[in-house]
Amino acid sequence: MALTLTPLDPDRFDDWRSVTRRRLIALRQESGMLVGDDAVAHADAFLDQLLPDGAETQTSVILSIRDGGHELGTVWLASMTGMLMIIDLSFARDPSASQRDALFSALVAMARDHEADRLSVPLSVTDDRTRGFIEGRGFACASIQMLLEPLPVRDREPQILVEPMAAERFPSFAAASESAFAEELAASGRYSLEDARVESHRQMTQELPDGVATEGQELFTATVDGEEVGILWVGLRSRGGRPHAFILDIEVAESERRRGYGREMMLAAERVARDRGADSIGLHVFGANSGAIALYEGLGYRRVEERHLLHIAE
Incomplete structure (x- = not known):
């Protein structure tokens, strides 16, 4: 049968x-x-x-x-x-x-x-x-949840300066982050571009209702010699009753890429997590972002959950 x-x-x-x-x-x-x-x-x-x-x-x-x-x-x-x-x-x-x-x-x-x-x-x-x-x-990996636990001990001096984001920097950050996330959602195949923009705005509003003052959210700018080279957003959460950090956004300025700043900001996220009492960090990455995936896995992050997508031919 x-x-x-x-x-x-x-x-x-x-x-x-x-x-x-x-x-x-x-x-x-x-x-x-x-x-x-x-x-x-x-x-x-x-x-x-x-x-x-x-x-x-x-x-x-x-x-x-x-x-x-x-x-x-x-x-x-x-x-x-x-x-x-x-x-x-x-x-x-x-x-x-x-x-x-x-x-x-x-x-x-x-x-x-x-x-x-x-x-x-x-x-x-x-x-x-x-x-x-x-x-x-024919399924393709659309997105990945990753985890770093425990936080490793890195014998390395910081190469960038990471400081709390100023309130006047927040509006341009929020607009750019929301737009970029919408484009990634749409590119992953999970949403139309219109629906992706709605979902991205919903998540941004939910996560950062009070901007840089939102409790449990840490926003930073990274600088080298006084020039901004990127931004870092770390959410503070709980996992198994212990503090846990989650990287919600990390972005290197387009003109500053391929200089190792992405890795430096990931290491900065580890320092933020440890300073807040956390011994684990999670993150989400879209499956098409092979460069970021390689960076994260090279730092010891492992995959815990994936979402796969099949485009059905006519």
Whole structure:
């Protein structure tokens, strides 16, 4: 019999939710993206947000993946303009190559039925079954969450001066940062340019409601011989009950690139984190930014979660 995707029986929803909750917690803890109760709280908030009406939620569909009389697993889907998103793909056991092929064909067909030209898949670095499903099928890494833990000891004198950003510098920084982030969102394929601009503005407003005075946000300018060479934005968060830093933006002035200042600002972020009591730093990078990825990995950052995107041919 052919592989089929059928709506999950509503009577199974509570059991599915419980299993999926445990899976989400385990994936984030195993990857190191979240630890302890942070992973539990994140999974609960995630499920509550995306499934507010339980099995009756209209914005999600949960399908049973069946091959003959056997259930291979489940797939949780949601759609947005132009994109079919796989929120979670769970296999009860390793599927065969032919079963992966059949599932891929079924999901692509479903995307086309929804007039979507992109298929999005999240991937925890410890989720080998999902990785096996997407490999060799034309997916590209759209974005990466990375982590540096613990902070290394660097025997190196700073080559740049990093100081708190002046209030009068903030408006031009905010406009440039918001614009650049919107362009990267659009280039990643996750948003249209118009939607990317809306999302970028939403995030900027949410993260920095009080500009340079926003509590828990540290904005800096980097200078060499009195000339600005870049900006650094570090958010102060909590991870496993301990202080944690997150690099929200780092930018070297275009005229100052290829001089090692990007690396120097990353090292400055480590000093900021350590001064604030943190022993870990996280960041997000778009998959197309190969230069930045190489820099971060060279400094010891590791991937904890990725998002992959497939552009579906006509």
